[in-house]
Amino acid sequence: MIKLSCQRTGRANMEFMWLYSLCQCILSVFVIVVSVRLCMAVSGSSTVADIQERTQGAGPQLRSVTCCLRLCLGWVGAVGGAVAVPVTVLLNLRTPQCLYTCITLVCCPLLVRQFTMFLLMLLTLDSHLQHHLADRYSSVMTRQRALCVVLLCWVGSVLSSFAQFISSDVLDTWRRGGTGPGTAGLGLPGNWTTSLPHLTPSPKYHHDRKIIGKYLPYGGFLSKFYVEDMHNFTYAEIHSSHWGVCAPDNILSPQFLVYVHGMTVFLLPLLCLLAIYLDLLCIKPRKTPFSHTDPLNKDSCRVRSLSLSLSLLVVLCLPLHIIHALLLFTPSTNLPAWAHAVAVFLFQLYSLVPPILFTPSKKKVGEERASFPLSVPHIPPAVTPSRGKSVRMALCEAVQAAPWASAKHSLKAKVCPEV
Structure with missing residues (x-):
């Protein structure tokens, strides 16, 4: 009887694991879709900087700082979502692996999430600098500086994701860790393989x-x-x-999850977004150049977007960090299996938020094109001569200036004098 009940429990846990992995894979596919949509929307839109460069004859069309950051966010989301599908299944199966292979599998999602949060902060800060610096923004923020900051964020993401394995002997922890059949992973008891x-x-x-x-x-x-x-x-x-x-x-140790991972992917973005939010509420907005819209309306839109981002960050990411803190400070706490699984799924659900928030709508792109004043005045088509007409006028002027034209006019004046 006991053996039969254990078999039923193991079968139920196995079915729950596959259902949980399927939900995570579907979520990764949604992340890929919204990230590709962000890349397509940014690639197909013409920004204010692009129109200005074409007007000033700056050569080929170049992308603005905001477009570069949005494209980075879209590519990271698409590639990270594609990598997350096999990695999620392998980690949920809890297969025996080499230590260094396992480190790569575990740290890849951490790296993608960390870099995504850095890009979220950069895009929010870029929007705030456009609002705060106004006409000085183009001289302060250049594409080269933005790409250098993105590179530094990538290096910081790699260091923070692999921080536990840089300064500690993970081999001893690996040997002492619970690798038996009763090991629990993601709140799912048992060894599935x-x-x-x-x-x-x-x-x-x-x-x-x-x-x-x-x-x-x-x-x-x-x-x-x-x-x-x-x-x-x-x-x-x-x-x-x-x-x-x-x-x-x-x-991953609880100390790393609380003091490193929790600080970089939750507390630091939360403080950054909160500081920008309070700054928008306290400082009077400036009217940006090449824009005829009311700055108060734009300011209210930015405040609503920031409040939404802050609310989703707290609601979706805070439960998992609370669980990590409980496991660190009170290791004897027995959490139900579904609590940890739901917290992990909510944490992964936040990956949909940055691409959706920064995907430009068609209405916004149309307003930017309409609000940008071109330096070259618009000439009505009735006044502007076509190419064929201009060539004909030039030929007429040349014929009139020829010597035989003047002789013809003088002969006509002698034969038929005007009264």
Whole structure:
């Protein structure tokens, strides 16, 4: 009876895991769709800076700073959503993997999320600088500076996502971690795949291992799986010293999730958006150049957009960070399985918010085109001569200026004098 109930529980957990993975994959597909829509909307629209460059004869059409940032956000969302589909399934299956393969699988979603939050802050700050600097914006914000800031954000995202594995010995944590059949991952108890292989490498394996960079800071990193005779050992035997169940709870420590990941993807964006929100409420807006619309209306739109972004950030992301804080400060807390799963899904749901917020609407693009005053005055078609007419007028003037034309007029005046 006990064995039958355990089988039913395991089958129910397996069905729940597949349903949960399916929901996450559908969410990733939606992220890809909205990100591609953002890229298409930005690519198909002509911004005010583009019209100004064409008017001034600045060569080929170039994209403004805002368009560059929006395209970066769209590409990151599309690529991250495509990568998240297989990574989510592998992590939920909790398959045995090499330690370094597992680090890559776990940290890829963290890297995409961190870079997305940095781009969200950059786009919000860029919109605020356009509003605050007015005519000085074009001299302060250039494409080169914006791309340099994006590059720095990418480097910061990589460092923050892999921060736990840069300064600590994760191999000891990996060996001491719960890698047995009772391990819980994402609030789902149990090991969904086969158990860990019991591997005992032969002495020949240790003899054939080649030491690479033994005295360097990361010395021995490649030596964990680099063997001179690769054909006599399987992949599992080579990685047996650092082999375990791949899941975020076995790799990421609560300290990292609270003090690093929580600070960079939640607290820092929250403070940044809140500071811009308070600044918009307290400072009187300036009228931006090339715009005839009321600055108060634009200011109210920015305030509403920021309030919506702040509200969604708190509602969707705060539950997961509260759970991480509880696991850090009160490890004995027993949370239900559905609570952690729902919190993770809400956290991933926020990936839809930045692309939707910064997708320009067709109405807004039309207003920008209509509100931009061209430096070249518009000439009515009735006054502007066509190419054929201008050529004909030039020929008539040349004929009239010829010497035979003057002789013809003088002969006509002698024969038929005017009264």
